[in-house]
Amino acid sequence: MTQPMVSPKPWWPMEVGFFLIPVAAFFLFPLHLPLITEMMILALFAVSLDLVLGYAGIVSLGHAAFFGLGAYAAGILAQQGWGEPLSGLVFAGAVAGVVGLLTGVLVLRGSDLTRLMVTLGIGMMLFEAANKMNWLTGGADGLQGVMVEPLLGAFQFDIFGHTAFWYAYAGLVVLFYVARRLVHSPFGLCLRGIKTNRLRMSALGSRVNLHLLAVYTVGAMMAGIAGGLLAQTTQFVSLDVLSFERSAEVLLVLVLGGPGRLYGGIIGAVAFTVMHEVLSGFTTHYWQFWLGLVLVLLVLFARGGLLGLVDALRKRAARGTASAAAPERAA
Amino acid sequence: MTPILETRGLSKSFGGFFAAADVNLAIEPGIRQALIGPNGAGKTTLVNLLTGTLPASAGTVFLHGQDITRLPPQARVRLGLSRTFQINQLFPDLTPLQAVVLAINEREGRSHRFWRAVDAGREVVHEAMNRLHEFGLDTVARERTADLPYGRQRLLELVLALAARPRVLLLDEPAAGIPSGESGEILDAIGRLPRDVTILLIEHDMDLVFRFAERITVLVNGRVLVEGAPDAIARDPEVRAVYLGEEAHV
Amino acid sequence: MLTVLVDGVAYGMLLFILACGLSVTMGLMNFINLAHGAFAMVGGYVTVIMLNDMGVPFLACLPAAFVLAALAGVVLERTLYVRLYKASHLDQVMFTIGLVFIAMATADYFMGAQQKLIQLPEFLRGRVGIGDAQISYYRLFIVLLCGLLAVGLQFALTRTRFGAQLRAAVDDGRVARGLGIDVSRLFAVTFAVGSGLAGLGGALGVELLGLDPTFAVRFMIYFLIVVAVGGTDSIVGPFLASLLLGIGDVAGKYYVPGIGSFIIYAIMVGVLIVRPQGLFARR
Numbered sequence: 129m130t131q132p133m134v135s136p137k138p139w140w141p142m143e144v145g146f147f148l149i150p151v152a153a154f155f156l157f158p159l160h161l162p163l164i165t166e167m168m169i170l171a172l173f174a175v176s177l178d179l180v181l182g183y184a185g186i187v188s189l190g191h192a193a194f195f196g197l198g199a200y201a202a203g204i205l206a207q208q209g210w211g212e213p214l215s216g217l218v219f220a221g222a223v224a225g226v227v228g229l230l231t232g233v234l235v236l237r238g239s240d241l242t243r244l245m246v247t248l249g250i251g252m253m254l255f256e257a258a259n260k261m262n263w264l265t266g267g268a269d270g271l272q273g274v275m276v277e278p279l280l281g282a283f284q285f286d287i288f289g290h291t292a293f294w295y296a297y298a299g300l301v302v303l304f305y306v307a308r309r310l311v312h313s314p315f316g317l318c319l320r321g322i323k324t325n326r327l328r329m330s331a332l333g334s335r336v337n338l339h340l341l342a343v344y345t346v347g348a349m350m351a352g353i354a355g356g357l358l359a360q361t362t363q364f365v366s367l368d369v370l371s372f373e374r375s376a377e378v379l380l381v382l383v384l385g386g387p388g389r390l391y392g393g394i395i396g397a398v399a400f401t402v403m404h405e406v407l408s409g410f411t412t413h414y415w416q417f418w419l420g421l422v423l424v425l426l427v428l429f430a431r432g433g434l435l436g437l438v439d440a441l442r443k444r445a446a447r448g449t450a451s452a453a454a455p456e457r458a459a
Numbered sequence: 460m461t462p463i464l465e466t467r468g469l470s471k472s473f474g475g476f477f478a479a480a481d482v483n484l485a486i487e488p489g490i491r492q493a494l495i496g497p498n499g500a501g502k503t504t505l506v507n508l509l510t511g512t513l514p515a516s517a518g519t520v521f522l523h524g525q526d527i528t529r530l531p532p533q534a535r536v537r538l539g540l541s542r543t544f545q546i547n548q549l550f551p552d553l554t555p556l557q558a559v560v561l562a563i564n565e566r567e568g569r570s571h572r573f574w575r576a577v578d579a580g581r582e583v584v585h586e587a588m589n590r591l592h593e594f595g596l597d598t599v600a601r602e603r604t605a606d607l608p609y610g611r612q613r614l615l616e617l618v619l620a621l622a623a624r625p626r627v628l629l630l631d632e633p634a635a636g637i638p639s640g641e642s643g644e645i646l647d648a649i650g651r652l653p654r655d656v657t658i659l660l661i662e663h664d665m666d667l668v669f670r671f672a673e674r675i676t677v678l679v680n681g682r683v684l685v686e687g688a689p690d691a692i693a694r695d696p697e698v699r700a701v702y703l704g705e706e707a708h709v
Numbered sequence: 710m711l712t713v714l715v716d717g718v719a720y721g722m723l724l725f726i727l728a729c730g731l732s733v734t735m736g737l738m739n740f741i742n743l744a745h746g747a748f749a750m751v752g753g754y755v756t757v758i759m760l761n762d763m764g765v766p767f768l769a770c771l772p773a774a775f776v777l778a779a780l781a782g783v784v785l786e787r788t789l790y791v792r793l794y795k796a797s798h799l800d801q802v803m804f805t806i807g808l809v810f811i812a813m814a815t816a817d818y819f820m821g822a823q824q825k826l827i828q829l830p831e832f833l834r835g836r837v838g839i840g841d842a843q844i845s846y847y848r849l850f851i852v853l854l855c856g857l858l859a860v861g862l863q864f865a866l867t868r869t870r871f872g873a874q875l876r877a878a879v880d881d882g883r884v885a886r887g888l889g890i891d892v893s894r895l896f897a898v899t900f901a902v903g904s905g906l907a908g909l910g911g912a913l914g915v916e917l918l919g920l921d922p923t924f925a926v927r928f929m930i931y932f933l934i935v936v937a938v939g940g941t942d943s944i945v946g947p948f949l950a951s952l953l954l955g956i957g958d959v960a961g962k963y964y965v966p967g968i969g970s971f972i973i974y975a976i977m978v979g980v981l982i983v984r985p986q987g988l989f990a991r992r
Binding site for chain 1: 510531532533534536537541542544548549550551552553557558560561562564565566569570571572573574575576577580619620622623
C-alpha cells in the first residue's frame with residue numbers, strides 16, 4: 129500500500145453478502161413479504177436519520193415529519209391520478225427535501241433543547257395540519273384510493289407483494305449506496321468533525337451551519353422517499369406516519385442498531401421488527417412496555433447499540449487472544 | 460511596512476466592565492510577537508476579539524489592511540487568521556491523519572464534495588502526511604487521537620492550525636499543561652515555524668516568551684501598558700512592578 | 710370572554726404546577742427529562758384510586774399524590790437518572806422516552822386504556838355567575854391553590870438558604886460545589902419536589918385535562934413548551950409562559966376550533982426562532 133488510507137478499508141465482499149440476505153429472505157419467507165418490505169422501508173428511514181443524527185449529531189424528535197410528508201406526497205399524487213411510481217417517489221423526496229431545507233434553517237439555531245422543541249413542534253404542526261385537512265389527506269380515516277400504476281409500466285403491484293418487495297429492496301440498496309458514498313466523502317468527514325468538535329471546525333474555517341443544513345436536507349429527502357415507498361407499496365396512508373410515536377420509533381431503531389455506522393439503521397430495523405413480532409405475539413398491546421424497557425436497558429448498558437456490542441465483544445476477543453498468546457511467547 | 464494584523468481602539472465591555480479598552484496593536488509581517496499580562500489582564504478576551512468569537516463593543520480589526528471586525532470566525536480563518544487553543548480542541552475519535560485531511564479540505568474548499576471518497580484526494584492525503592511528518596506525528600497518523608499522549612495531542616493542535624495555511628497564527632499558551640521537563644518538543648516545534656507566518660504568542664511562561672519573542676506587548680486591566688523589544692520590556696520598571704514583580708512572588 | 714379568560718388562567722396555572730419542576734431540573738442538571746409527565750400521571754392515578762376505590766376525600770388525596778409522585782421521583786433519580794447526568798442529550802432523550810413507554814403500558818395494564826373520571830367534592834362543584842360568564846368553583850380553586858403555590862415557590866427560591874444554594878447551583882455547578890454545597894443532595898431534593906408538584910398537578914388535572922395512559926405523552930409537549938418558552942433560569946419565566954400557553958390554547962380552541970392545537974405549536978416554533986433562549990430568559 130503506497131498511499132495511507134484515511135478511512136479504514138471497506139470490506140466489500142461482506143457488504144455485498146449483507147445485501148444478499150433480503151434476496152434469500154424472499155425465497156425463504158414467501159408468506160412474510162409485506163413484513164419484510166416494511167422492514168426494509170423502516171431500515172431506509174433509519175439510515176436517513178443516521179445521516180442527521182449519527183453523523184451530524186442533530187438530535188431530532190420530529191424526523192417522522194419528512195417520512196409522513198413523503199408518504200402523503202406520493203399517496204396524494206397517485207390518488208389524484210398520477211400513478212407512475214418512480215416519478216411519485218421523486219416527488220415525495222422533493223417535497224420532503226424542500227420542507228427539510230426550509231425548516232432546517234430554523235432547526236439549526238439554538239441549543240440541543242431548542243432543537244428538540246423545534247423538531248418536535250414542526251412534527252406536531254404537520255400532524256395537526258394533516259389531521260384537519262380532511263379534504264386533502266382524508267384526516268383520521270387515512271388516505272383512500274391510492275392507485276399506483278405498474279412499475280416501469282410492466283410490473284403490477286400484486287397481492288403477494290412481489291413487486292413491492294423488489295421495489296423497496298431497490299430503493300434501499302440505491303439510497304444506501306448514496307449514503308455510503310456520502311459518509312466516506314470529504315463532506316462525510318466534515319460532518320464527523322462538526323459532530324465531535326464544532327469549535328475546532330469553525331476555527332478551521334468551516335461553514336458549519338451550511339454543512340449541517342445540507343445534511344439535514346439530504347436526510348429529509350431520504351426519509352421522504354422512504355415514506356413514499358410505504359405509501360406506494362401499501363397503497364394507503366394513515367395519519368400515524370406523522371406521529372410523534374413514529375419519530376420515537378425510528379430513533380429507537382437507530383439507537384438499537386448503533387448510530388453513526390449506517391448499518392446500524394438496517395440491523396436496528398431487523399431487530400426491531402423481529403422484536404415487535406415476537407413480543408406483541410404474546411402481550412398484544414402491552415408491547416410498548418417491552419419497547420420502553422429495551423430503550424432504558426440500551427441506554428444504561430449498551431450505548432453503541434447492537435453494532436457497538438459486536439465491536440466491544442470483538443475487542444475483548446482480540447485482547448483475549450493477545451493475552452493467551454503472551455504466555456506462549458514467554459514459554 | 461504595513462502591519463499584517465492591526466487593531467484600532469478595540470474595546471469590549473461586559474455591562475460596564477471593560478475587559479479590553481482601546482487596544483491598539485500593529486503587528487509587522489513575519490514577526491514573533493508575544494502578548495503577556497497577569498491573570499485577568501484580558502488576554503483571552505483580546506484573542507476572542509481577534510478571532511471573532513466575541514463581537515467587539517467598539518474599534519476595528521484589520522487583517523492585511525482589510526476590515527474584518529464584523530466577519531464571523533470561519534471567514535477570518537479563510538482570510539488567513541488561524542489559532543490554537545489553550546485547551547486542546549481536537550477530534551478524539553478521528554485519527555491525526557483524518558483530522559489534518561479535514562483541515563486541508565476546509566482550506567481548499569473541498570469539504571462539500573460528497574461523492575468521491577476522502578482517499579481519492581491523494582494530494583490532500585499526501586500533504587497531510589507531510590505535515591504530520593514535519594512534527595514527528597507520522598508514526599501515529601492512524602491511531603485514535605484520544606489514545607495519543609498529551610504532548611502529541613498538543614503538537615497536533617499546532618499542525619491543525621498550520622494546515623489552514625495561515626498568514627497570522629495566534630498561539631494561545633501552546634505549552635499549557637505540559638510539564639516543564641517535557642516541553643522541549645513543543646518548543647522546538649514553535650521555533651521551527653515557517654518565517655512567512657506571523658506569530659502572536661499569548662503566554663504566561665516568561666522563559667518561553669523571552670526565548671521566542673522579538674517584540675512584546677504587555678496587557679494590564681484590558682489596556683496596553685507598554686510595547687517594545689524584549690530587553691526593553693525586561694528593564695521597564697512599570698512592567699516589573701505590575702507583572703514581573705507579581706511573578707516573582709509566586 | 711371572561712369564561713375563556715378564567716378557564717385559560719386556571720389551565721395555565723395548572724400547567725405551571727405540572728411543569729415548573731421540569732424547568733428547574735432542566736436548568737439545574739441540564740438534563741432533558743421527557744418522562745416528567747409520567748410523574749404527573751402517578752399523581753393522577755393515585756387520586757383516582759384513593760378517591761374512587763378507597764373513598765378518601767379529595768382534599769386528602771392531593772398531598773398523597775404529591776408525596777407518592779415525589780417518592781417515585783427520588784427513587785428513580787437516585788437509582789437511574791443519576792447515572793445519566795453526564796450522558797449525551799440523545800441518551801437522556803432515549804432513556805426518558807423509554808420510561809414514558811413503560812409508564813404508559815403499566816398504567817394501561819393496571820388501570821385500563823379508558824379515560825378515568827372522578828367525582829369532585831360538593832363544595833367544588835357548581836358555578837358562579839359573574840355578569841354573563843359562568844365560572845366553575847373548581848377552576849377558581851385551582852387558580853387560588855396554584856397561585857399560592859407559585860408564590861410559595863418563588864419565596865422558597867429567593868428567600869431561603871436552600872433556594873440560594875439552588876440558584877447558585879443553576880448558575881454554575883462547579884462553583885457551587887467549590888462553595889461546599891452538596892450538589893447531589895440538592896439534585897435529589899429538587900427532583901423529588903419537582904416530581905411531587907407534577908404529581909399534585911396530575912391530581913388536580915384529572916378533572917380538567919382528563920386522565921388516561923397517553924397522558925404522559927399528550928402533555929409532554931406542553932411541558933416542554935413551558936420550559937422552552939419560559940427559560941430555565943427562574944420560575945417567573947415558566948409561570949408567564951404557562952399563563953400565555955393556557956390562555957392561548959383555551960382561546961384558540963374556543964374561537965378557532967378548526968385548527969385546534971396548531972396555533973400553539975406555531976407560536977412555540979415562532980418564539981424559539983426569535984428567542985432561542987426562551988421568551989423570558991435573561992440572556
